[in-house]
Amino acid sequence: MSMGGENFMEEKNVSSNHGGIIVAELPIQERLISLDRIGNETSDSEAEQELALETRHLNVYYGDFLAIHDVELPIPARKITAIIGPSGCGKSTLLRALNRMNELVPTARAEGEVIFHGKNIYSPEVDPVEVRRRIGMVFQKPNPFPKSIYENIAWGARINGYQGNMDNLVEQSLRDAALWEEVHDKLDQSGLSLSGGQQQRLCIARAIAVKPDVILMDEPCSALDPIATFKVEELMRELAANYTIVIVTHNMQQAARVSDYTAMMMLNETRSGEMIELDHTDTIFTRPSNKRTEDYVTGRFG
Amino acid sequence: MSKKTQDRASKQVEMPSITSDDFNYDVDKRHRVGGIWRQVFQVSTVIGIIVLSALLFNVLNQTFGLAAVEVEIDPSSLAIEGVPLENLTQEQLIGILEEHVSKGLFRRFESEQPLVERDREEVYELVLERVVEPKVVRTWSLTDSILRRDEVEEERAEKYPESSLDFFSWIDPSFVSSPQSSDPLRAGVRTAILGSLWTIAITILFSFPIGVGAAIYLEEYAGDTFINRLIQTNINNLAGVPSIIYGILGLAIFVRVLEPITSGAAFGLLEDPTTANGRTILSAGLTLGLLILPLIIINAQEAIKAVPNSLRQASFGLGGTKWQTVWSHVLPNAIPGILTGTILAISRAIGETAPLVVVGASTFITFDPDGPFSKFTTLPIQIFQWTARPQAEFRNIAAAAIIVLLVLLLSLNASAVFLRNRFRRHAL
Numbered sequence: 058m059s060m061g062g063e064n065f066m067e068e069k070n071v072s073s074n075h076g077g078i079i080v081a082e083l084p085i086q087e088r089l090i091s092l093d094r095i096g097n098e099t100s101d102s103e104a105e106q107e108l109a110l111e112t113r114h115l116n117v118y119y120g121d122f123l124a125i126h127d128v129e130l131p132i133p134a135r136k137i138t139a140i141i142g143p144s145g146c147g148k149s150t151l152l153r154a155l156n157r158m159n160e161l162v163p164t165a166r167a168e169g170e171v172i173f174h175g176k177n178i179y180s181p182e183v184d185p186v187e188v189r190r191r192i193g194m195v196f197q198k199p200n201p202f203p204k205s206i207y208e209n210i211a212w213g214a215r216i217n218g219y220q221g222n223m224d225n226l227v228e229q230s231l232r233d234a235a236l237w238e239e240v241h242d243k244l245d246q247s248g249l250s251l252s253g254g255q256q257q258r259l260c261i262a263r264a265i266a267v268k269p270d271v272i273l274m275d276e277p278c279s280a281l282d283p284i285a286t287f288k289v290e291e292l293m294r295e296l297a298a299n300y301t302i303v304i305v306t307h308n309m310q311q312a313a314r315v316s317d318y319t320a321m322m323m324l325n326e327t328r329s330g331e332m333i334e335l336d337h338t339d340t341i342f343t344r345p346s347n348k349r350t351e352d353y354v355t356g357r358f359g
Numbered sequence: 360m361s362k363k364t365q366d367r368a369s370k371q372v373e374m375p376s377i378t379s380d381d382f383n384y385d386v387d388k389r390h391r392v393g394g395i396w397r398q399v400f401q402v403s404t405v406i407g408i409i410v411l412s413a414l415l416f417n418v419l420n421q422t423f424g425l426a427a428v429e430v431e432i433d434p435s436s437l438a439i440e441g442v443p444l445e446n447l448t449q450e451q452l453i454g455i456l457e458e459h460v461s462k463g464l465f466r467r468f469e470s471e472q473p474l475v476e477r478d479r480e481e482v483y484e485l486v487l488e489r490v491v492e493p494k495v496v497r498t499w500s501l502t503d504s505i506l507r508r509d510e511v512e513e514e515r516a517e518k519y520p521e522s523s524l525d526f527f528s529w530i531d532p533s534f535v536s537s538p539q540s541s542d543p544l545r546a547g548v549r550t551a552i553l554g555s556l557w558t559i560a561i562t563i564l565f566s567f568p569i570g571v572g573a574a575i576y577l578e579e580y581a582g583d584t585f586i587n588r589l590i591q592t593n594i595n596n597l598a599g600v601p602s603i604i605y606g607i608l609g610l611a612i613f614v615r616v617l618e619p620i621t622s623g624a625a626f627g628l629l630e631d632p633t634t635a636n637g638r639t640i641l642s643a644g645l646t647l648g649l650l651i652l653p654l655i656i657i658n659a660q661e662a663i664k665a666v667p668n669s670l671r672q673a674s675f676g677l678g679g680t681k682w683q684t685v686w687s688h689v690l691p692n693a694i695p696g697i698l699t700g701t702i703l704a705i706s707r708a709i710g711e712t713a714p715l716v717v718v719g720a721s722t723f724i725t726f727d728p729d730g731p732f733s734k735f736t737t738l739p740i741q742i743f744q745w746t747a748r749p750q751a752e753f754r755n756i757a758a759a760a761i762i763v764l765l766v767l768l769l770s771l772n773a774s775a776v777f778l779r780n781r782f783r784r785h786a787l
Contacts, residue, residue, distance in 0.1 A: 161675060163583060190678025200669035202688060212687060213677035260673070267677055 254285020658700020
């Protein structure tokens, strides 16, 4: 689409004026390509990485308060991108800005663009309901509907006008979420009767049942024990073959284990969240270019 | 560093020297204070229970008891050729009736339904009612009847030598199924029960959808603007407005301004539109609806607020619209709470008297209400009117009517609770 991507990239240097941040001064597209070259020898590094989502100069306000400032985050398709950073730095706000969930907070307001399939999802003609169907979400606390397991999956598909065989869809979604074996004989039981980890996988199954392009996960494992966490992480790796996943996590080991790319967020001097580094996950955790990233990932947080 | 460690070590050594008194410091006093408060709360509960029991006892005391009954004609004198009254044939009973009642009344009976076509039982009842004509001259309470039976008997023999002493249960099936009457022995509450049911049905139909709709709007759609806050404050205040004021409002709006509608004239239901009268069940139901509307709104709002936000987010996250979210997730989870609030509001409406007096409930009608445009009376109005009568027997039937009202209230509540529990189970 004619979004004027090149011009955008050139202007980038002007806007990021915080010193010492090396990657931020490179045009993003170029950066990812170059990172591919460094990080992954075997991959087809010359091919331009296909982007599922891309934020451009994204600012989010709560009332007058600038919560995140000028975030430029490209999200490659069918990869897992992790957003890490200390508490209150705007990770979740950024994530929720990606499918307009922020609008449920009455005072929230976004500026800038989020490009999805060549279109800015914040442009007036775009319906947030459609955006949210295509960019699904999994929440921090498992929140299955207080309905049957079957109905949990079927509801989203039904309201989105799904015409096919509902039984097949429910089964397929549960299989994709690695939950079918555990629940196939109790589909009519309440979703709330499952364990926490199963509930979270039910929520993931529910999200993929409406066939989104992107799944946003807001600390999906923070309420789960290590075994359930492991299962959800395993599931995320499997889903990455077909879906683009963006995950916010406090758990750096988790980011290191599951993600392909990692974005590091920090608060700036005016207490607004900023993305200070974006790179291959390997690089972020082994040779970060930013001193603050290095301090954070090595536990010497300053 | 090492000094600190030493300090800590020395403290640990001192630990065992703490005596058991140190542990018990103040504990007795705290327990005492706690115990006193516990008793205060217990006493409050007991007082409440005592007051309620006293009320119930008082009502029951009036409803049952001995009564001295005088008859116009002794039934034994009506026996024909040694056959007592209760064994006479229908023809003989009709003969007795014709002989003893006025010609006009007899013709009225015949024109209602020819006596020969009626049941024998019915004719027998008519003879008892009109010929024997029992009259209660004195009633005693249940406690007097049981504990002071002898004194009661003495008093009757002394003051009402003609009378006989009977044990009366003022509430019985015929009390519930008979229409209003000026004779306390024949008066019933059928008219009032039907009036109450019709009124409450209109109240529910009017206030439940509007109240829940308003609550959904205020909770799910309305923004936090000045006007919406003003509306919210006003709703909260309206819930505390005295009911008589709603009565005056109902009189002004429903009875007077909307008379063509509330009287049914606008729908062509009246033969003579000039007799249009807005004092109907519809006006009463709408007035009571207005009265409980704020209660329903507030309770429904609380119920909707209690639905966890995570459910709304989950729904929106799947591409649900506002309406789909409200309909599929918010309402099913809020409905038990909404029903609880509605039950409370309806209970209040059933017992309301003041606004209906203003709106114009009839104090004496003997025909059943047959629709929203009928004149009506309700149980509380009936009770109020009976207690205002000078004759003692009316207080007995007022007590009986109170029991009917309580039973009606409890059964309506029970069905609402049943409905609520069904919804709750449905929502899993």
